[in-house]
Amino acid sequence: MEPSISSDDSSSQCNENVLDDVYEDDSWSSDSDNCMNSAKQTYLNDDNSSLSENENSLLFLANMGYPAEEASIAMERCGPEASFSELIDFMCAAQMAREEDVYLPEDEKPKLNSGGYKRKMYNELPVRKKQRAITDEEPIHLPRPMIGFGVPTESLPAIVQRTLPEQAIGPPFFYYENVALAPKGVWDTMSRFLYDVEPEFVDSKYFCATARKRGYIHNLPIEDRFPLLPLPPRTIHEAFPLTKKWWPSWDTRTKLNCLQTSIGSARLADRIRKAMKAMENFDGEPPLMVQKYVLDECRKWNLLWVGRNKASPLETDEFEMLMGFPRNHTRGGGISRTDRYKSLGNAFQVDTVAYHLSVLKDLYPNGINVLSLFSGIGGAEVALYRLGIPLNNVVSVEISEVNRNILRSWWEQTNQKGNLIDFNDIQQLNGDVLEQMIDSFGGFDLVIGGSPCNNLTGSNRVTRDGLEGKDSSLFYDYVRIVDLVKSIMSNRRV
DNA sequence: CATAAGATGAATCACTAA
């Protein structure tokens, strides 16, 4: 069935040609680089000439759903040199002031009789801390080893205590997650918007057999954490014992790299098999050049040795296992195989998150109410459930229908006694809706979620636009909602 | 139309030698 016409396969009998195939990519790279650069240059020039900075900012704010009038005021107040995050800062503060005003007792409200009121309110806004006044604060750096405030498998915790900024202290508890290796300044901005809490950077390789470098901003206690049991396999060989038989001695990997949203191609696996087979003629190990090529590809695509000379990408159920989800968690409900990889690649590593959330168990013996934003396939819910923390009310926001179905299905499978309410659009969660839900079951104990990383992660070649990117800017909705829940609950608590 | 496969680099950091 395999056609022998294909130019890159036809001559693989001889060793030199195998290597030619293997390295054929290199000869093109400089050419395509030039194309990319000139194209990008043209695009940028066009962009700058057609739209002014102000118009760009206005467009951006409008796309985020802010009224044009408020955006104009923000730009006027922040000045023409204001960055996006400064503008957003201002808009958030304006919204906070508005919401707090709404929840003031009627007799304490200022009169809304004149147009002057609104302007005055903006002038009195407490603008959140300025966008770094050039090197006044050192930028956030990633810890090495990346164990955050401690992991169960390392003997000594990095930090045993911390003091949270006053503004950050709950209720509610909040827990925010995103990729650790974001563009410069992104974590500084996110930390600033989340009450200046220092992010906790953790690599999930200390919890399971695959790396996953993530940052978490949360106001949870960090004393007396405990891991989920049983501890998951923490090396490739423990997780995949059958691969040991085929594992080359020169493949020194003990951990897999980060699971992403797609897997290696079958053709790549076949190229590796042919290269390996051709090398069998040599005594002992293949040449170093071949070893390096094969090992580089294995690392890049997270391949396992599943047979003689046979390297293969991970299966969907292996994704589930490594990420800490129950077997077949994403199976059924009409989801395609491609989408299972995508959903799993975007999920929490359950053991890691559960370790952080474990401190809630003693605090809420009667269960908790959770506001779960960007829920995906329900990593937070699974973590809390496996910790044995009853889920009384879970309000989940998830845009993908198949993901909502997966969470709903898990909810039914596990015979949950509580209520699961789901939304598909985070914009639906406004002050009124949140107020109504908080009144109905007495507030949220935990607001948890990881906003879209696709504009932040290095694996995005096309739209790595940073925190202001089309999807990753939904971070500001996470902030908006935590702010809202905080202010509503503090007013209810009086 | 839905699904799957294949092709598509750069940003960032740690590290090292000059």
Add this chain to the structure above:
DNA sequence: TTAGTGATTCATCTTATG
């Protein structure tokens, strides 16, 4: 202090296939 090397990375788009 600086320039170079090596390693890693919750993706997007087009095309083929049925």
